[in-house]
Structures are given as C-alpha cells and as structure tokens.
Amino acid sequence: MSKLGDLGAKLYRGEVGYDFVGKRFLWYGVSILITITAIVALAVQGLNMGIEFKGGAVFTTPKTALSVAKVTEAAEEASGHDAIVQELGTGGMRIQISGLDTDAATDVKKELATDLKVTEADINADLVGPSWGEQIANKAWTGLGVFMILVVIYLAIAFEWRMAVAALIALIHDLTITVGVYALVGFEVTPGTVIGLLTILGYSLYDTVVVFDGLKEGSKDITKQTRFTFSEVANRSINGTLVRSINTTVVALLPVAALLFIGGGFLGAGMLNDISLSLFVGLAAGAYSSIFIATPLVVDLKEREPAMKALKKRVLAKRAAGAAKGESADAVHGSDDEPQVVSQGRQPGRRR
Numbered sequence: 488m489s490k491l492g493d494l495g496a497k498l499y500r501g502e503v504g505y506d507f508v509g510k511r512f513l514w515y516g517v518s519i520l521i522t523i524t525a526i527v528a529l530a531v532q533g534l535n536m537g538i539e540f541k542g543g544a545v546f547t548t549p550k551t552a553l554s555v556a557k558v559t560e561a562a563e564e565a566s567g568h569d570a571i572v573q574e575l576g577t578g579g580m581r582i583q584i585s586g587l588d589t590d591a592a593t594d595v596k597k598e599l600a601t602d603l604k605v606t607e608a609d610i611n612a613d614l615v616g617p618s619w620g621e622q623i624a625n626k627a628w629t630g631l632g633v634f635m636i637l638v639v640i641y642l643a644i645a646f647e648w649r650m651a652v653a654a655l656i657a658l659i660h661d662l663t664i665t666v667g668v669y670a671l672v673g674f675e676v677t678p679g680t681v682i683g684l685l686t687i688l689g690y691s692l693y694d695t696v697v698v699f700d701g702l703k704e705g706s707k708d709i710t711k712q713t714r715f716t717f718s719e720v721a722n723r724s725i726n727g728t729l730v731r732s733i734n735t736t737v738v739a740l741l742p743v744a745a746l747l748f749i750g751g752g753f754l755g756a757g758m759l760n761d762i763s764l765s766l767f768v769g770l771a772a773g774a775y776s777s778i779f780i781a782t783p784l785v786v787d788l789k790e791r792e793p794a795m796k797a798l799k800k801r802v803l804a805k806r807a808a809g810a811a812k813g814e815s816a817d818a819v820h821g822s823d824d825e826p827q828v829v830s831q832g833r834q835p836g837r838r839r
Contacts, residue, residue: 504726508718511783518660518780525667532670537677537761538615540624543568543585544592547611550578551603558582558603565598566591571675589614627681634688642699650699653784654692657776661691665768672764679761686762687769690739694777698728702782709798716799718786725782736774743767 507514538545551558555572562570562582571583580603587595592612600607635655642651665684669676701724709717746763789795 504722505729506722507725507778508722508783508786511779511786514779514783518776522660522663522667525663525670528667528670532673534666534670534676535673537675537680538583538585539678540621540676541585542616543583543614544587544595545613545615546580546582546584546596546599547575547613548580548582548599548603549605549609551580551605553580553603555580561602562595562599565595565602587614623678623681627685630685631688634685638692642696646699646703649785649788650702650781652788653781654695654699656784657695657773657781658688658691660776660780661687661769661772664772665765668768669764674760674764677761680765683762683765684769687766687773690770691773691776694732694735694774695781697731698724698777698782699785701727702785710794713798713801713805716802717789717795718799721782721786721789725778729778732774732778736770739770740767743770 546562548558553561555574558580559570559572562572562584566584566587568584568586573581573583575581582599584595592614596610596612597607600610603610635658638658639651639655642654662684665687669680674680702721705720705724705727706717709715709720715723743763743766747760747767790799
C-alpha cells in the first residue's frame with residue numbers, strides 16, 4: 488500500500504488524526520475574514536461585467552501585423568471606451584468595446600479599418616444588447632434559488648435539517664469567496680462565469696455529502712455508548728474522508744489550473760479565464776468548506792440538543808473516573824464492550 492493509502496487507512500480507523508472540530512473557531516475566524524474581504528472588494532471595486540451584461544459592440548478583424556497592444560490602443564482612441572482585444576487563431580483580432588450604440592459602432596469600424604489598414608467590409612461588427620445578459624443573469628438567479636431549495640429539502644430528508652443548514656451556509660460561503668476573487672482580480676464576468684459559478688455548487692456539495700454520510704453512519708445509536716462525544720465522532724468522520732477529499736480536489740483542480748494558468752495566462756486565450764477562474768477558486772473553496780465549515784457547523788447545532796449534552800457529560804465523567812483510577816486514555820476508551828461508533832465495514836475511500 489502506498490504511503491498516502493496507508494495514511495488514509497490510519498485516518499479512517501482513527502489511529503491518527505487532526506482535531507478539525509476542536510479548532511473550529513479558528514477556521515470560522517479565517518472564513519469570516521476571507522468573506523469580509525470578498526464583500527469589501529465587491530462593494531469598493533465591484534464586478535467587471537462583460538459586454539453581454541453592459542451592451543456594446545464586438546469587432547472581428549482579418550489577419551493583421553499589429554500587436555494586441557497596438558490594436559487595443561487604436562480601438563480605445565477610436566471609441567473613447569476601454570477595449571478588450573484578443574488574438575484569434577487566424578491571426579485576426581476580436582475587439583470588444585462596451586457602451587457603443589449603432590451609430591458609434593459604425594464610426595469606430597471606419598477608424599479601425601484605417602488604423603489596421605484593412606477594408607471596412609472585412610471587419611465584422613456585432614452589436615450586443617444588455618437585455619440578453621440580463622435574461623441570462625435572471626435565469627441563473629432563478630436556477631440558483633431552485634437549486635438551494637432542493638438541496639435543503641434533500642439533505643433534510645436524507646440526513647437531518649442541521650446538515651441541510653450547514654451545507655447551505657457552506658455553499659453561500661463558497662459563492663461569496665469566488666465572486667469576491669473576481670472583484671479583486673478584475674476578471675471579466677461573462678455568461679461563462681455564471682456557468683462556472685453554478686458548476687462549482689455541485690462539486691462543493693459532493694465533498695460535503697461524503698463527510699455527512701460518514702458522520703451519519705458513525706453517529707448511529709451514539710447515545711447508547713459512552714466512548715465518544717458527537718464532536719469526536721464528527722472529527723473522526725472528517726479525518727476518515729480527508730485523503731479522499733484531497734485526492735478528489737487535486738484531480739479536479741489540475742485540468743482547471745491548466746485552463747487558467749496555461750491556456751489563459753501563457754497562451755493568451757483570455758476567454759478561458761471566464762469559466763476557469765470561477766471553477767478553480769470554487770473547487771478549492773468547496774473542499775475547504777466541506778472540511779472546515781460544514782461539519783463543524785453541524786457539531787455546533789447538534790450539541791445544543793439535550794441528548795448530546797447528556798452524552799458529553801457521561802463521556803467526560805467516565806474519562807474522569809478512569810483518570811482518577813490511573814487508567815490511560817486508551818484504556819478508558821476501550822474499557823467496555825460497547826460497539827465501535829465509527830463503522831469499520833467499508834474500506835477507506837470507497838463509496839457504498
């Protein structure tokens with residue numbers, strides 16, 4: 488077995504582990520700080536909305552010897568607006584300028600033909616109205632709302648309402664951070680970005696449900712034993728799925744990172760940035776929230792129950808009595824014949 492596989496087995500069996508739940512207030516603080524930063528960035532800088540949302544014109548030129556920088560300068564001088572220029576595989580340019588109406592677009596087209604030394608007929612101009620982008624945004628908000636409602640209903644039925652609430656908070660956390668990063672870096676928000684934002688919800692929810700499934704199995708009949716508190720079972724569930732969560736996230740991030748840093752960065756395929764940045768940030772935030780936010784929130788909600796409070800008192804009392812007799816912590820944990828709280832029936836990293 489590989490070292491990572493051996494570590495996963497030890498984490499699953501509870502032989503090693505990190506106290507994620509015990510240090511949850513640290514992670515809450517980190518998340519609150521990141522979320523506040525994202526909200527401030529949105530309030531101060533706002534989002535750089537694409538032409539699909541603001542309206543404008545898109546010019547496609549034939550092959551030209553001018554560089555992207557020179558074409559950008561010419562387009563901005565001709566229009567009086569900021570221009571986004573991307574080099575096409577044919578050697579031509581795609582020039583995107585927001586805030587142009589039909590008359591202004593005609594004048595800009597003429598000046599571009601002169602500056603690029605091509606005929607006006609060779610430049611294709613398309614006007615984009617802001618209403619199209621608004622329709623996409625409205626449908627996205629509607630889809631997001633329906634998705635959230637269905638997620639809460641499903642998790643409340645499959646697990647319990649506390650897990651549904653925790654998962655919903657984690658999803659909002661991931662979306663806020665991702666949108667905040669867009670505001671900070673100034674990447675353009677396009678329909679591709681909206682698709683990316685909706686896509687990451689599924690990845691984020693997947694990791695969360697995997698941990699919740701382990702927690703549900705591990706906490707079955709938990710009040711019938713005095714070996715573990717609910718928070719300890721939750722922590723064992725996180726550690727038991729930790730290696731799997733890391734592997735899943737890394738495998739998902741690698742192709743997205745290639746799109747973002749190689750395709751969008753080195754190769755200059757700027758259109759790839761629209762969706763790849765939202766996927767990259769969202770996947771990372773989703774893995775983080777499923778481990779550090781969602782399950783600890785469930786613990787905070789669950790341990791408010793009288794039954795869980797009573798269980799914690801019994802467990803701590805038993806340990807105190809064992810310590811008074813000079814018993815080791817392992818002896819106290821294994822001093823009775825009660826069944827293991829965390830099921831050993833499945834192999835690490837395998838789904839039922």
